[in-house]
Amino acid sequence: MITTTDPSTGTTRETTLEATPDAEVAAIAERAAIAAPALRSSTRDWRAGLLDALAAALDAHSPQLVETAMSETGLARPRLETELTRSAVQFRLFAEAVREGSYLEAAIDHAAPTPMGPGPDMRRMLLALGPVAVFGSSNFPFAFSVPGGDTSSALAAGCPVVVKAHSSHPLTSQAAFAVLLGAADAYGAPAGTLGIVYGTAAGRALVAQPAISAVGFTGSLAAAESLMAIIGERAEPIPFYGELSSVNPLVVTPGAAAARGAQIGEGLFASFSGSAGQLCTKPGVAFVPRNATGLVDTLVAKVRASGPQPLLNERILSSFGVIRDRLVAEGRAEVLATGSGQTAGFGVVPHVLRIDARDLSEAATEEAFGPLVLIAVYDDLAEVLEGLQTVPPSLTATLHSEAGESAERALLVDAMQPRAGRLVFDGYPTGLRVSWAQHHGGPWPATNALHTSVGVTALRRFLRPFAWQDAPEDVLPRELRDDDTSVPRRVDGVLRLAG
Amino acid sequence: MITTTDPSTGTTRETTLEATPDAEVAAIAERAAIAAPALRSSTRDWRAGLLDALAAALDAHSPQLVETAMSETGLARPRLETELTRSAVQFRLFAEAVREGSYLEAAIDHAAPTPMGPGPDMRRMLLALGPVAVFGSSNFPFAFSVPGGDTSSALAAGCPVVVKAHSSHPLTSQAAFAVLLGAADAYGAPAGTLGIVYGTAAGRALVAQPAISAVGFTGSLAAAESLMAIIGERAEPIPFYGELSSVNPLVVTPGAAAARGAQIGEGLFASFSGSAGQLCTKPGVAFVPRNATGLVDTLVAKVRASGPQPLLNERILSSFGVIRDRLVAEGRAEVLATGSGQTAGFGVVPHVLRIDARDLSEAATEEAFGPLVLIAVYDDLAEVLEGLQTVPPSLTATLHSEAGESAERALLVDAMQPRAGRLVFDGYPTGLRVSWAQHHGGPWPATNALHTSVGVTALRRFLRPFAWQDAPEDVLPRELRDDDTSVPRRVDGVLRLAG
Numbered sequence: 001m002i003t004t005t006d007p008s009t010g011t012t013r014e015t016t017l018e019a020t021p022d023a024e025v026a027a028i029a030e031r032a033a034i035a036a037p038a039l040r041s042s043t044r045d046w047r048a049g050l051l052d053a054l055a056a057a058l059d060a061h062s063p064q065l066v067e068t069a070m071s072e073t074g075l076a077r078p079r080l081e082t083e084l085t086r087s088a089v090q091f092r093l094f095a096e097a098v099r100e101g102s103y104l105e106a107a108i109d110h111a112a113p114t115p116m117g118p119g120p121d122m123r124r125m126l127l128a129l130g131p132v133a134v135f136g137s138s139n140f141p142f143a144f145s146v147p148g149g150d151t152s153s154a155l156a157a158g159c160p161v162v163v164k165a166h167s168s169h170p171l172t173s174q175a176a177f178a179v180l181l182g183a184a185d186a187y188g189a190p191a192g193t194l195g196i197v198y199g200t201a202a203g204r205a206l207v208a209q210p211a212i213s214a215v216g217f218t219g220s221l222a223a224a225e226s227l228m229a230i231i232g233e234r235a236e237p238i239p240f241y242g243e244l245s246s247v248n249p250l251v252v253t254p255g256a257a258a259a260r261g262a263q264i265g266e267g268l269f270a271s272f273s274g275s276a277g278q279l280c281t282k283p284g285v286a287f288v289p290r291n292a293t294g295l296v297d298t299l300v301a302k303v304r305a306s307g308p309q310p311l312l313n314e315r316i317l318s319s320f321g322v323i324r325d326r327l328v329a330e331g332r333a334e335v336l337a338t339g340s341g342q343t344a345g346f347g348v349v350p351h352v353l354r355i356d357a358r359d360l361s362e363a364a365t366e367e368a369f370g371p372l373v374l375i376a377v378y379d380d381l382a383e384v385l386e387g388l389q390t391v392p393p394s395l396t397a398t399l400h401s402e403a404g405e406s407a408e409r410a411l412l413v414d415a416m417q418p419r420a421g422r423l424v425f426d427g428y429p430t431g432l433r434v435s436w437a438q439h440h441g442g443p444w445p446a447t448n449a450l451h452t453s454v455g456v457t458a459l460r461r462f463l464r465p466f467a468w469q470d471a472p473e474d475v476l477p478r479e480l481r482d483d484d485t486s487v488p489r490r491v492d493g494v495l496r497l498a499g
Numbered sequence: 500m501i502t503t504t505d506p507s508t509g510t511t512r513e514t515t516l517e518a519t520p521d522a523e524v525a526a527i528a529e530r531a532a533i534a535a536p537a538l539r540s541s542t543r544d545w546r547a548g549l550l551d552a553l554a555a556a557l558d559a560h561s562p563q564l565v566e567t568a569m570s571e572t573g574l575a576r577p578r579l580e581t582e583l584t585r586s587a588v589q590f591r592l593f594a595e596a597v598r599e600g601s602y603l604e605a606a607i608d609h610a611a612p613t614p615m616g617p618g619p620d621m622r623r624m625l626l627a628l629g630p631v632a633v634f635g636s637s638n639f640p641f642a643f644s645v646p647g648g649d650t651s652s653a654l655a656a657g658c659p660v661v662v663k664a665h666s667s668h669p670l671t672s673q674a675a676f677a678v679l680l681g682a683a684d685a686y687g688a689p690a691g692t693l694g695i696v697y698g699t700a701a702g703r704a705l706v707a708q709p710a711i712s713a714v715g716f717t718g719s720l721a722a723a724e725s726l727m728a729i730i731g732e733r734a735e736p737i738p739f740y741g742e743l744s745s746v747n748p749l750v751v752t753p754g755a756a757a758a759r760g761a762q763i764g765e766g767l768f769a770s771f772s773g774s775a776g777q778l779c780t781k782p783g784v785a786f787v788p789r790n791a792t793g794l795v796d797t798l799v800a801k802v803r804a805s806g807p808q809p810l811l812n813e814r815i816l817s818s819f820g821v822i823r824d825r826l827v828a829e830g831r832a833e834v835l836a837t838g839s840g841q842t843a844g845f846g847v848v849p850h851v852l853r854i855d856a857r858d859l860s861e862a863a864t865e866e867a868f869g870p871l872v873l874i875a876v877y878d879d880l881a882e883v884l885e886g887l888q889t890v891p892p893s894l895t896a897t898l899h900s901e902a903g904e905s906a907e908r909a910l911l912v913d914a915m916q917p918r919a920g921r922l923v924f925d926g927y928p929t930g931l932r933v934s935w936a937q938h939h940g941g942p943w944p945a946t947n948a949l950h951t952s953v954g955v956t957a958l959r960r961f962l963r964p965f966a967w968q969d970a971p972e973d974v975l976p977r978e979l980r981d982d983d984t985s986v987p988r989r990v991d992g993v994l995r996l997a998g
Contacts, residue, residue, distance in 0.1 A: 089614050102994055116933075124935075130917075236944075423965075423967050425969045441964060465951055466916070470923065470925060472905075475909065475922075488994050490935055493934075497994060
């Protein structure tokens with residue numbers, strides 16, 4: 001029996017959902033495998049139409065989906081409405097990318113002499129990998145869950161998807177899946193294009209299925225490692241794309257603190273405490289000059305005036321307390337201020353902690369998932385450059401600086417770039433733009449991949465290159481036939497736009 | 500003490516080379532780490548010039564390098580000359596790709612409103628990963644070894660390279676490394692751009708170095724698994740790109756056998772026995788109609804008339820005998836014909852084995868590295884479609900068919916495509932063209948990657964995406980500045996050619 005919990009009250013109740021038995025997991029994966037060749041060979045126009053239909057269905061069911069998600073996540077309605085919009089936007093962006101067709105990386109080398117002898121006709125493009133298992137996260141019940149970026153990018157690539165419903169929002173998972181499945185069926189997608197399983201055991205069984213070709217995962221390092229161990233035992237290893245853990249350092253230069261300290265204090269408060277701090281791009285450590293009293297005073301005032309927000313589940317609540325206490329006891333940070341008001345359910349109040357940058361250690365920079373930021377106070381830039389090395393490599397790093405500080409900026413960028421996937425200037429890392437040039441990834445332990453999970457290039461994760469040598473035209477995909485002009489292609493080494 | 504062996508005689512002698520001690524491995528990796536930022540930020544023109552200089556140096560030292568390789572590999576002079584030319588061609592092709600710049604995947608999304616609110620300016624491009632460890636193969640002492648595709652693609656990406664000298668050709672490794680290092684120094688490349696280590700223990704120590712960011716590997720599954728286990732124990736996992744094992748099925752339709760059986764028999768002989776059958780793309784199993792006597796008679800005659808060729812080392816010699824015997828004893832194949840003449844050193848004669856396609860099993864389709872092909876005789880296409888499932892997924896699959904057989908061809912392509920990385924029509928899988936559209940990869944156990952190790956896109960293995968949000972122009976790479984037109988870019992979703 002699958003249960004659901006309201007984080008606002010902590011009340012758990014039973015649902016009508018059952019944990020998916022192993023045999024059913026196998027059957028679902030098998031149906032996905034049967035759908036795979038049809039999806040792989042579907043036209044780009046057909047697949048773009050499917051993605052658009054799924055987006056429209058999400059829009060149409062927004063009120064019901066948001067209501068269900070509110071009851072399971074404790075997240076506010078506007079936040080969830082925006083997130084569902086983002087899910088639909090993601091489907092539409094991938095539809096655009098599929099229609100455009102660059103993602104195929106189509107290339108043709110006509111037969112020609114080479115220094116090693118006659119070269120045959122070679123044609124290359126990317127092909128769908130096969131069924132993808134998707135493990136969403138607790139903190140984005142839409143955009144990183146059933147109707148999230150892994151699902152939309154895998155479908156865009158031409159891969160069937162089997163999602164594992166998140167235990168923190170099973171009813172939202174069920175409802176979103178029903179919306180997607182209804183739209184896919186109405187569109188005429190093959191049976192097996194979409195599947196869902198419930199329960200931890202079913203998720204583990206899913207990853208072990210021979211039919212599964214790749215796993216998209218957003219969640220904790222521990223959960224990822226348990227799934228990677230299952231992959232290690234498979235006869236055929238498969239790619240595991242994990243978005244795992246991120247502290248997201250933010251640095252404020254003396255110039256920026258002087259010019260707009262209070263404004264940064266407000267911005268930082270909004271960024272670290274929004275969605276109860278449960279964002280993978282939440283700034284967790286902020287380097288601030290010792291004399292930046294305007295910034296710190298503003299931040300402290302905002303924190304003191306803030307009330308409790310519920311965390312997503314009991315595990316996150318308990319971790320939050322444990323890690324906060326550890327940051328103080330082992331990391332030697334002090335609690336500078338907390339919010340106020342009575343907490344209920346899984347509620348917590350925002351926390352701002354403080355440390356001298358020169359006292360930073362790995363124990364002080366552990367990720368605290370929730371509304372907590374550590375202010376690292378510094379006297380000179382060398383302390384920041386050194387302190388940044390104690391922060392684990394992250395999805396993002398953020399720099400607030402002024403026009404006259406280009407020398408300092410260059411030094412800081414050189415220190416931050418090797419340890420992040422995205423550099424944010426004079427802004428905040430939360431609130432990810434979904435677009436062609438986005439990259440949501442980063443060095444271990446932020447991810448274990450050289451790929452993004454947000455933005456158009458997320459597609460590449462679920463595709464493999466394939467080459468045809470001296471192939472008769474009738475076996476070539478349309479995009480590799482001589483007369484096709486529907487996609488950009490590299491022909492004899494020269495990139496050509498679609499015509 | 501490192502030894503070298505002449506496969507033609509089996510004679511082993513000592514060299515002046517020493518196994519690299521662990522401390523020296525660490526120092527070499529550290530030098531590579533120090534070179535990494537300079538290489539990463541080098542201009543594309545500078546790096547293309549470096550690659551061209553390395554190519555020119557290989558050409559200039561060809562006689563000496565080929566002579567050394569002959570003494571260690573037993574491969575014939577023309578084959579080694581062509582291979583060294585190919586190595587130089589690979590460096591030049593990557594120089595061309597670096598100058599062209601598409602591989603950066605540069606993208607700019609200007610700030611713009613989105614359905615989720617204002618979207619910041621986002622710019623994305625690929626950055627060099629860092630020092631790459633390269634493990635070459637025994638069978639290509641140049642093109643998949645010290646001056647091989649992994650080395651040239653990693654340098655093209657802007658990554659320092661540390662090669663592990665292959666135990667089958669240490670002197671060739673040393674000589675090729677000296678040529679590359681001399682040219683790199685003369686060009687002004689940073690110290691640490693290139694490094695080399697000797698000995699199995701040094702190779703293992705290299706993979707464990709924190710400074711190493713990725714591993715390129717060509718060799719056996721067992722050796723790969725031992726290195727992957729070391730990666731599993733690292734604090735930070737790193738990508739391992741392995742090109743591992745491949746049986747390369749080849750199918751001859753009734754039409755093709757009737758129209759040009761003798762010609763295919765000759766071509767198949769050349770392809771399976773060239774370089775003593777020690778090519779990762781060697782066709783190992785050929786499906787032939789039962790009545791294709793012209794083809795089989797020609798093949799058998801060519802085999803009987805052929806003499807011995809030395810295998811690369813004692814391990815390959817011993818494996819060849821063991822696997823040949825296993826194909827007969829456990830795979831139930833029969834030896835149809837062998838070559839003749841006295842063998843010396845590590846010499847073996849070509850073998851053609853035969854089996855009924857309906858008797859095929861995994862035991863009959865084990866990879867026999869060396870001059871051996873198994874003819875699987877069939878009565879109808881269903882036997883081929885079923886038999887193909889017993890052949891492990893491979894780098895290539897080859898189909899000989901006639902114009903009138905498009906229905907049969909479609910069925911065979913559908914069966915072959917999911918289990919290969921390249922489909923060859925009416926030709927042979929050996930003799931890989933080095934070009935933009937090449938793909939040398941395939942499903943497990945052919946490789947463990949969704950990437951190629953040959954051709955321009957091999958670059959992607961050693962790059963990671965990075966995004967800049969609202970970045971001041973002075974921190975952006977040149978290729979992401981507004982006024983740059985030196986590379987193709989996607990601007991606000993629209994692909995634009997370089998100007």
